[in-house]
Amino acid sequence: MSRSPPERTIILDARALSRALQRMAVEVLELARGTDRLVLIGIQRRGVELAERIAKLIEKDEGVVLPRGALDITLYRDDLETVGPKPVIGETRIPDLAGKHVVIVDDVLYTGRTVRAALDELADFGRPERISLCVLVDRGGRELPIQPDIVGTKVKVSDGERVDVLVEELDGRDEVDLVRTP
Amino acid sequence: MTTALGKDLVGLERLSPDQIRLILDTAEPFKEVSERPIKKVPALRGKTIVNLFFEASTRTRISFEFAEKRLSADTVNVAASGSSVQKGETLVDTARNLEAMRIDMVVIRHPSSGAAEFLGNRIRSNVVSAGDGKHEHPTQALLDLLTIRDKHGKIAGLKVCLVGDVLHSRVARSNIWGLSKLGAEVGVCGPDTLMPRGIEDLGVCRFRRIEEAIEWADVLNVLRLQLERMEMGFIPSVREYYRVFGVTLERLEKAPRALTIMHPGPMNRGVEIDSRVADGPHSVILDQVTNGVAVRMAVLYLLAGGRPELADAAKRPGGTE
Numbered sequence: 001m002s003r004s005p006p007e008r009t010i011i012l013d014a015r016a017l018s019r020a021l022q023r024m025a026v027e028v029l030e031l032a033r034g035t036d037r038l039v040l041i042g043i044q045r046r047g048v049e050l051a052e053r054i055a056k057l058i059e060k061d062e063g064v065v066l067p068r069g070a071l072d073i074t075l076y077r078d079d080l081e082t083v084g085p086k087p088v089i090g091e092t093r094i095p096d097l098a099g100k101h102v103v104i105v106d107d108v109l110y111t112g113r114t115v116r117a118a119l120d121e122l123a124d125f126g127r128p129e130r131i132s133l134c135v136l137v138d139r140g141g142r143e144l145p146i147q148p149d150i151v152g153t154k155v156k157v158s159d160g161e162r163v164d165v166l167v168e169e170l171d172g173r174d175e176v177d178l179v180r181t182p
Numbered sequence: 183m184t185t186a187l188g189k190d191l192v193g194l195e196r197l198s199p200d201q202i203r204l205i206l207d208t209a210e211p212f213k214e215v216s217e218r219p220i221k222k223v224p225a226l227r228g229k230t231i232v233n234l235f236f237e238a239s240t241r242t243r244i245s246f247e248f249a250e251k252r253l254s255a256d257t258v259n260v261a262a263s264g265s266s267v268q269k270g271e272t273l274v275d276t277a278r279n280l281e282a283m284r285i286d287m288v289v290i291r292h293p294s295s296g297a298a299e300f301l302g303n304r305i306r307s308n309v310v311s312a313g314d315g316k317h318e319h320p321t322q323a324l325l326d327l328l329t330i331r332d333k334h335g336k337i338a339g340l341k342v343c344l345v346g347d348v349l350h351s352r353v354a355r356s357n358i359w360g361l362s363k364l365g366a367e368v369g370v371c372g373p374d375t376l377m378p379r380g381i382e383d384l385g386v387c388r389f390r391r392i393e394e395a396i397e398w399a400d401v402l403n404v405l406r407l408q409l410e411r412m413e414m415g416f417i418p419s420v421r422e423y424y425r426v427f428g429v430t431l432e433r434l435e436k437a438p439r440a441l442t443i444m445h446p447g448p449m450n451r452g453v454e455i456d457s458r459v460a461d462g463p464h465s466v467i468l469d470q471v472t473n474g475v476a477v478r479m480a481v482l483y484l485l486a487g488g489r490p491e492l493a494d495a496a497k498r499p500g501g502t503e
Binding site for chain 2: 072074075076077080085088089090091092093120121124125126
C-alpha cells in the first residue's frame with residue numbers, strides 16, 4: 001500500500017518545550033507546597049524522561065534531591081483482548097509513597113485510560129496522601145472523568161491526527177508535533 | 183485467536199529465535215512484579231486457567247500457579263489421581279468437559295510425548311505444555327535460557343553442556359532447541375545407555391568423559407538421574423554413576439574457568455551432583471526457580487493477548503494512550 005508521508009506541524013519546538021517544562025516545574029512546586037513530600041512518577045516511556053527533566057529543574061532551584069520513579073501501566077490496561085500484549089514492557093520502579101504528594105507525569109493526555117491504570121497501579125504500591133496529574137500536552141477526547149492539574153499546552157486534535165512528543169533522550173530532538181496521517 | 187506466539191506453547195522446536203527472545207524480554211519486567219509489596223497485576227483478570235497434571239509435579243505446578251495468580255487469573259488444579267481420568271475418561275473428553283465450563287487456558291503435564299500438541303489441536307483454549315513424555319518441557323528450557331542470560335549477559339557463543347540422562351529428558355530436548363536457536367554451542371555428556379542414538383544429528387558435541395565436558399563448557403546443566411533407571415538396567419549402580427559422571431567439587435576445581443552450575447530439580451545430592459557444588463558460589467539453581475515464575479508469567483501473558491498487529495499502534499511516539 002503506497003501512502004504519502006504524514007504531514008507534520010510543529011506545536012512546540014525545543015525552546016518552547018523547554019519553557020513549558022520550566023513553567024510546569026514551578027507549578028508542581030507550588031501545587032506540592034515545596035519539596036518535602038513531593039515524589040515525581042513518570043509514565044513509560046516519554047513521561048519518565050519528562051519527569052526527570054522537571055525533577056532536575058526543581059532540584060536546581062531548591063538544592064534538594066527529589067525522589068522519583070517510573071511506572072509501566074501495560075499490565076494494568078483493560079484492553080489486552082483487543083490491543084494484544086505489548087512487545088516490550090518498560091521498567092517500573094516506585095519509591096516509598098506513604099504520606100507523599102505524588103505527581104504523575106505523562107506526555108499526552110487523551111482518553112484518560114492510561115491515567116486510570118496508573119492510579120490503580122500506584123494504589124498497589126502504597127497510600128500517598130495526594131496524587132496530582134501533570135501532562136505536557138492535553139489533546140482532549142477524554143473517555144473517563146479524569147482531568148490534569150498542570151498542563152504544558154492544550155491542542156485541538158481532529159480525526160486522522162495525532163500528537164507526537166519527541167524527546168532528546170529517545171528521539172534525538174525535543175519537539176511536539178501534530179501529525180496528520182493521510 | 184492467535185498471538186505473537188501462536189495459540190499454544192508445546193515446545194521450543196517450533197519457535198523462532200525472535201519468539202524465544204520475545205518471551206525472555208517479556209519475562210524481565212515480570213521479575214519485578216514478584217518483588218512488589220502486592221505481588222499481583224490485573225493483566226489476566228477474568229481469565230480461567232486449568233492446570234491439568236497427569237504426572238506428579240511440585241515445582242512446575244506451583245510455579246505455574248504462582249504465575250497465574252500473580253497475573254490475577256482464576257485457577258483450578260486437576261490431578262489425574264482422584265479425578266475422572268482414573269475412571270477411564272480420555273484426555274480429549276476431560277479437556278472438552280473443562281472447556282464446556284468456559285475456560286481460557288490449559289496448562290498440561292502428561293506422560294505421553296505429544297499430548298500437549300494433541301490437545302491443542304482439539305480444543306479452542308490456549309494450551310501450554312508443562313512437560314510431555316520425553317518430548318519437551320518448554321518453560322523449563324525458557325527459564326534456563328533466562329538464567330544463563332542473567333548470569334552471562336548473553337547466550338550466543340556460550341558453551342552449555344547437558345549432563346546425565348539425556349535419553350529420557352524432555353528438559354534436555356527443549357534446552358538443545360532453545361540454546362542452538364539462540365546461538366549457543368551445546369554439548370551432552372553421560373553414559374552411552376542414557377544417550378539417544380543420533381544425538382550428534384541435532385548439532386551437539388558428544389562428550390564421553392565428564393572431565394572433558396567440564397574442560398569445554400561455560401555452563402553445566404546437570405539433569406536429574408531418575409533412580410528407577412537403575413532398576414531398568416540403564417546404569418549399574420548409583421554409586422558407580424556418581425564416581426564416573428558425578429559433578430563434584432574436585433572435578434570442577436580442575437576446570438580452566440568457573441563454570442555456572444544449573445539443575446532443573448529435584449536434585450539427587452550425591453548422585454548426579456555434589457552438595458558442595460549445588461550450594462556453591464557458582465550455582466544458579468535457586469535463580470532458576472525464581473526465574474521460572476517470571477518466564478511462565480510472560481508465556482501466559484503473551485498467549486492470552488489479542489491481535490499483535492494492533493499493538494503496533496502503541497509503539498509510535500507519544501502513543502501511550
